[in-house]
Amino acid sequence: MDTFSQLMQGFAIALTPINLLWCLVGVAVGTAIGVLPGLGPALTIALLLPITTKVDPTAAFILFAGIYYGAMYGGSTTSILLNTPGESANIVTSLEGNKMARKGRAGAALATAAIGSFVAGTIGTIGITFMAEPVVKLALKFGPAEYFSLMMLCFITVAAVLGNSAIRGLTALFVGMFLGMIGVDNQSGQLRFTFGVTELYDGINVIVVAVGLFAIGETLWLATRPKEQQEEVLEVKDSIMMNREDWRRSWKPWLRGSLIGFPIGAMPAGGAEIPTFLSYSLEKKLSEKPEEFGHGAIEGVAGPEAANNASAAGVLVPMLALGLPTSATAAVMLSAFQSYGINPGPQLLSTNGALVWGLIASLYIGNAMLLVLNLPLVGLWVKMLKIPAPHLYGGILIFATIGTYGISRSVVDLMLLYAVGVMGFFMRRFDFPTAPVIIGMILGPLAEMNFRQAMTISQGDPMIFIQKPLSLFLLVLAALALLGPALWGLTKRWRGVTGEA
Amino acid sequence: MTSRRDIMKAGLAAGALGYLPFGITRAEAQALASLQIFVPAAPGGGWDGTGRAIEAVMRAEKIMEAFQFEHAPGAGGVVGMPKFMSSKKGQPNAIMIGGMVMVGAIIANKAPLKLSDLVPICRLTGEYEAIVVPAESPFKTMKDLVAAFKADPGKISWSGGSAGGTDHILVGMIAKAVGVDPKKIAYVANSGGGPVIAAVLGNQVSCGVSGYGEFAEHIKAGKMRLLAMSSDKRLPGINAPTLKEEGVDVELANWRGVFGAPGITPQQQEALVGLFDRLIASEGWKQELIKRDWTGIYMRGNAFGSYVEAETTRITGVLKDIGLA
Numbered sequence: 081m082d083t084f085s086q087l088m089q090g091f092a093i094a095l096t097p098i099n100l101l102w103c104l105v106g107v108a109v110g111t112a113i114g115v116l117p118g119l120g121p122a123l124t125i126a127l128l129l130p131i132t133t134k135v136d137p138t139a140a141f142i143l144f145a146g147i148y149y150g151a152m153y154g155g156s157t158t159s160i161l162l163n164t165p166g167e168s169a170n171i172v173t174s175l176e177g178n179k180m181a182r183k184g185r186a187g188a189a190l191a192t193a194a195i196g197s198f199v200a201g202t203i204g205t206i207g208i209t210f211m212a213e214p215v216v217k218l219a220l221k222f223g224p225a226e227y228f229s230l231m232m233l234c235f236i237t238v239a240a241v242l243g244n245s246a247i248r249g250l251t252a253l254f255v256g257m258f259l260g261m262i263g264v265d266n267q268s269g270q271l272r273f274t275f276g277v278t279e280l281y282d283g284i285n286v287i288v289v290a291v292g293l294f295a296i297g298e299t300l301w302l303a304t305r306p307k308e309q310q311e312e313v314l315e316v317k318d319s320i321m322m323n324r325e326d327w328r329r330s331w332k333p334w335l336r337g338s339l340i341g342f343p344i345g346a347m348p349a350g351g352a353e354i355p356t357f358l359s360y361s362l363e364k365k366l367s368e369k370p371e372e373f374g375h376g377a378i379e380g381v382a383g384p385e386a387a388n389n390a391s392a393a394g395v396l397v398p399m400l401a402l403g404l405p406t407s408a409t410a411a412v413m414l415s416a417f418q419s420y421g422i423n424p425g426p427q428l429l430s431t432n433g434a435l436v437w438g439l440i441a442s443l444y445i446g447n448a449m450l451l452v453l454n455l456p457l458v459g460l461w462v463k464m465l466k467i468p469a470p471h472l473y474g475g476i477l478i479f480a481t482i483g484t485y486g487i488s489r490s491v492v493d494l495m496l497l498y499a500v501g502v503m504g505f506f507m508r509r510f511d512f513p514t515a516p517v518i519i520g521m522i523l524g525p526l527a528e529m530n531f532r533q534a535m536t537i538s539q540g541d542p543m544i545f546i547q548k549p550l551s552l553f554l555l556v557l558a559a560l561a562l563l564g565p566a567l568w569g570l571t572k573r574w575r576g577v578t579g580e581a
Numbered sequence: 582m583t584s585r586r587d588i589m590k591a592g593l594a595a596g597a598l599g600y601l602p603f604g605i606t607r608a609e610a611q612a613l614a615s616l617q618i619f620v621p622a623a624p625g626g627g628w629d630g631t632g633r634a635i636e637a638v639m640r641a642e643k644i645m646e647a648f649q650f651e652h653a654p655g656a657g658g659v660v661g662m663p664k665f666m667s668s669k670k671g672q673p674n675a676i677m678i679g680g681m682v683m684v685g686a687i688i689a690n691k692a693p694l695k696l697s698d699l700v701p702i703c704r705l706t707g708e709y710e711a712i713v714v715p716a717e718s719p720f721k722t723m724k725d726l727v728a729a730f731k732a733d734p735g736k737i738s739w740s741g742g743s744a745g746g747t748d749h750i751l752v753g754m755i756a757k758a759v760g761v762d763p764k765k766i767a768y769v770a771n772s773g774g775g776p777v778i779a780a781v782l783g784n785q786v787s788c789g790v791s792g793y794g795e796f797a798e799h800i801k802a803g804k805m806r807l808l809a810m811s812s813d814k815r816l817p818g819i820n821a822p823t824l825k826e827e828g829v830d831v832e833l834a835n836w837r838g839v840f841g842a843p844g845i846t847p848q849q850q851e852a853l854v855g856l857f858d859r860l861i862a863s864e865g866w867k868q869e870l871i872k873r874d875w876t877g878i879y880m881r882g883n884a885f886g887s888y889v890e891a892e893t894t895r896i897t898g899v900l901k902d903i904g905l906a
Contacts, residue, residue: 126624133637223785224769264656267770269689269744269905278663281656281690348779402782403798405775412625419630421872425798488654533769537738537786 087209090437094445099142099438102135103446106143107453110150114166115158117291117483121151121167122408129416137420138435142442144413145396149201149443152352152392153450156193156385157461161186162476164295168286169352169388171518172360174294176373176380183376186462188322192330192378193385194454195322199331200338200386201447204393207342208440212401219347219398224533225544227349229554231527234354236562237361238519248512256520259284266525267532279492286521288484292497293514295480297504299473304505321458322378330382333363337386345394348406349530352391353522356384393443400436402426613852615647619669619677621661623654628678631705631837634873638865644856657686657746662694671844676702676853680837681747684889684896688906689745696893700841700850701886703857706875707834710751710811711793711821715784716804723809723827726788727759734765740780741790744770745905747835748777748790750896751811753903754831755824763902781805792835793819794874816876836878838885854882 093099113119125144132140155166160177173193180189207215222230238253262273263283274280322330337359344350344358363379364370373380398404403424405411417424422432429436467475484497507514538544546552616639618632632650639645653661658679669675677699687694712723720726730737734756741748749768756763769786771777774795781789781796782804789796793810800807807821811833815823824831841853860866861879870877880888900906 123624126629129625129629130633130636220779220783223780223783264690265744266772267744269746269749269770271690278656278660278692281659282654348776398779402778404778404782405773406779411773411775415625415630418873419633423798423874426802426804427798533771536767536769539735539767 083210086433086437087441089434090439090441091444093138093434093438094142094441099139099442100445102139102143103146103442104449106146107150107153107446107450110147110152111154111450111453112150113147114151114154114156116486117158117164117166117287117295117480119483119486120287120409121148122412123487124151125409125416126412129412129419132416132419137417137422137432138438140416140420141413141435141439142446144416145439145443146446146449148392148409148413149389149446150450152201152389153194153197153454155388156197156381157190157457158479160189160193160381161461161464162295162472162479163298164476164480165287165290167352167388168290168518168522169356169391170385171290171294171353171515172356172384173381173388175360175515176377179374179376180378180381181465185376185378186465187458188326188378189376189381190458190461191322191455192326192382194451194458196330196334196337196382196386197389197454198447198451199334200341200389201393201450202444203335203338204342204345204390205440205443205447207390208393208397208400208443212397215343215346215394215397216401218343219350221550222347222349223548224530224537225548225551226554227347227530228527228534229545229551229558230354231523231530233554233558233561234357234519234523235527236558238357238516238523245511249516252507252512252514252516253520256289256517256522257524258520259289259517260286260521260525261528266529267536277492279490283525284496284521285487285493286518287487288493288497289500289521290518291480291484292500293504293507293517295476296497296501297508297514299477300501300505301508302469302473326378329368329378332366333359333379333383334386336362336366337383338390341387341390342394345391346397346406347394348398348404349526350391350394351407351522352388352395355387355391357519357523359383359387396443399424400428400439403428613645613674613856615649615674616645616856617649617651617669617672617675619661619665619675620650620652621654621658621665621677621679621683622652624652626654628658628680628837630873632678634869635705635839635860638863638869639856639860641865642860642863644859644863656690656692657743658683659686659690659692659694662687662692662699666694666698666843669842672842673845673849673852675842677840677842678837679840681835681892681896684893685745685747685750685900688893688897688900691906696840696889697886698843700843700845701883701889702839702841702850702853703882704836704838704878704880704885704888705857705861706870707836707878708792708794708876709816710748710790710833710835711796711800712788712790712808712811712824713781713796713800713805714788714808715781715786716806717784718787718806720788720808721806723822723824723829726808727755727827727829729787730756731759731761734761735767737788738767738769738786739788739790740769740771740777740786742770742774742777743772744768745900745903746770747792747833749903749905750899751790751831751833753899754833755829757899757902758829758831763899764904766903797874834876834878838880838889850882857881 113124155170156173159165159170159174163174163178165171165174177189340359341355344355363383364373367379395407395410399410405414414424620629620632622628636648653664665677714720739752753763774791777789777791780786799805809824809827810821813832
């Protein structure tokens with residue numbers, strides 16, 4: 081039976097009223113938890129695991145997949161409106177998205193995020209349907225050496241968010257890397273910078289730092305300057321939806337973001353954050369108006385939002401094709417398979433084809449539902465910005481606090497949240513960019529782990545990074561990204577000189 | 582105070598004599614109106630799954646009606662355990678799920694606590710470790726792998742879970758058993774079984790070590806080769822020799838068990854053990870074990886306590902050899 085007819089059978093399963101209802105419940109719950117900072121899809125699905133004893137597996141997985149996709153949609157809303165990322169994959173969205181909201185363009189930002197998510201989710205789902213096998217093969221080619229080289233590429237491209245002062249940007253990046261190092265060292269099992277606090281053994285949750293820096297820091301900053309607050313009226317200036325210009329500037333980033341997000345999502349150590357960084361810096365490079373970046377460029381919302389949704393679809397590829405969990409959410413979904421006595425693995429598709437195809441079909445439906453659910457909500461969300469600033473920011477504080485407490489119900493996390501918030505305030509005060517902290521925190525430990533794993537495998541021989549073709553390719557890309565602009569500038573000047581002579 | 586201590590002594594004596602006051606146990610068991618299950622890990626993991634399975638079967642078999650769950654994730658249980666000890670002290674209906682991972686985590690993290698501070702209830706299930714190689718690997722048997730490992734320890738990269746965890750401990754034991762300095766192991770630590778599977782499937786490492794369940798489907802599909810199991814004898818349905826058969830004198834079970842809160846009386850302990858006696862005897866539990874691919878290795882009460890002590894000593898030794906303790 082070919083893929084297409086199997087997919088049609090999947091639709092027959094997914095379109096039954098009861099499964100449609102589960103899908104709707106899933107995407108609605110997913111959107112809601114995506115909006116809440118802290119409460120992520122992994123935790124939500126884990127809390128819902130006991131329903132596996134009551135409903136049949138297809139319904140349960142349609143529900144779980146709906147939650148997963150929905151969370152990716154919802155996370156952008158608070159990033160844009162409140163500068164409070166709901167999930168770590170939405171951190172980049174807040175960079176441009178919140179600036180757009182400040183300029184009264186919240187509607188366009190939310191719309192490009194929602195439509196971009198739909199486009200990327202659909203492309204990703206098509207990818208799951210037809211490309212699963214080659215994508216998995218490519219993903220498995222990535223070993224520690226390749227990942228480390230990919231991280232190097234990321235580090236170089238994130239120079240795009242370092243801000244105007246390299247010293248300040250790098251300082252922030254290193255602060256982030258330091259925060260990421262706290263906890264048990266993965267390769268040696270030794271504790272680093274935990275000072276005997278057991279809650280720090282597993283490291284600091286990146287969401288706590290992001291919410292602290294962005295939401296708490298921002299609120300404190302505004303509270304100290306009541307006068308400027310009045311200028312910052314977050315009013316919707318033009319139409320709620322995207323105008324022609326917005327569409328023109330958004331569609332390419334949507335497609336590029338999807339193409340970056342899907343394969344990286346499918347990689348065992350890829351994750352949803354890295355493609356958002358790469359997409360952001362790519363869009364900045366390709367933009368007609370790079371000067372708008374940092375002040376609310378729509379490409380900077382469209383690209384990363386598409387990238388994180390496509391990566392969510394990518395994560396499902398190794399899960400369904402190999403039974404391999406590459407994210408916390410996928411791991412929890414796999415444990416749900418086990419409570420049905422289904423063994424996820426390379427044979428899942430042949431032993432439980434109906435379940436898998438029903439699930440894939442429900443992803444198409446869920447994506448469409450999410451668009452229908454989210455677009456009308458844009459108007460409603462935007463109204464939230466009419467709340468007077470003191471009340472709005474008071475609300476943000478409560479929201480951030482409850483969300484953070486919800487992650488692990490740990491008081492230590494709350495203290496960290498406010499400590500980081502105070503740090504964010506001073507960084508803002510002295511004009512340090514905050515985004516590199518988050519990037520350092522995510523990339524630093526990953527780069528370190530993969531470097532050490534690669535060196536363990538190669539018995540300490542650094543040549544492993546250039547002996548492996550994929551790794552070499554990525555390093556060359558990184559070198560080009562680093563030296564390219566400088567070299568290009570040099571040749572142009574040299575030509576200019578010779579031209580004059 | 583004195584009277585209570587006397588009762589405790591009496592209870593201990595009764596336990597030591599193997600005399601089980603069944604009348605009291607049943608009465609006590611009935612007095613337990615609800616069970617508070619404390620999971621020192623995140624929802625969705627193995628310990629959570631164990632707790633949920635206990636709940637599902639106890640409900641179905643009408644052993645217990647009401648359950649409350651509490652999760653405190655972090656550092657292989659080291660974050661949750663002190664919370665359990667302080668918040669549940671003396672509560673006769675509170676249990677904590679734990680396992681071998683915790684023994685290693687406590688030692689490796691130098692945490693100022695011991696599992697013997699808790700009241701042992703029972704060892705429930707175990708999973709044996711599997712040693713696999715990529716399908717393309719030149720190693721056909723465990724003997725091949727050991728020979729290459731002895732010849733040049735650094736050349737064999739072992740992919741497994743976190744440093745100092747069960748997988749690492751097993752590799753340390755193997756090294757010691759075949760006469761290789763455990764400090765020379767090229768151990769590639771990962772967070773969890775998923776990346777280990779990916780590394781083996783992608784032929785990135787020499788071999789992978791994890792619970793059999795993680796690899797089972799990939800072995801069946803021929804995508805990786807199972808060289809040996811860490812069980813003491815061959816397991817039904819698994820077509821591979823034990824490490825001992827392959828000349829490596831090592832056995833290791835990644836067990837999961839149940840502990841009671843500190844400060845409960847021996848009678849209260851016996852009441853909790855009684856609940857699990859009934860759980861183990863039930864048909865529902867037997868089916869749950871099959872469904873979840875768990876091996877039942879039940880060990881009750883104080884016998885389990887002595888077992889935990891022995892494991893702690895053994896694992897401390899291994900971690901010292903590796904250089905982590």
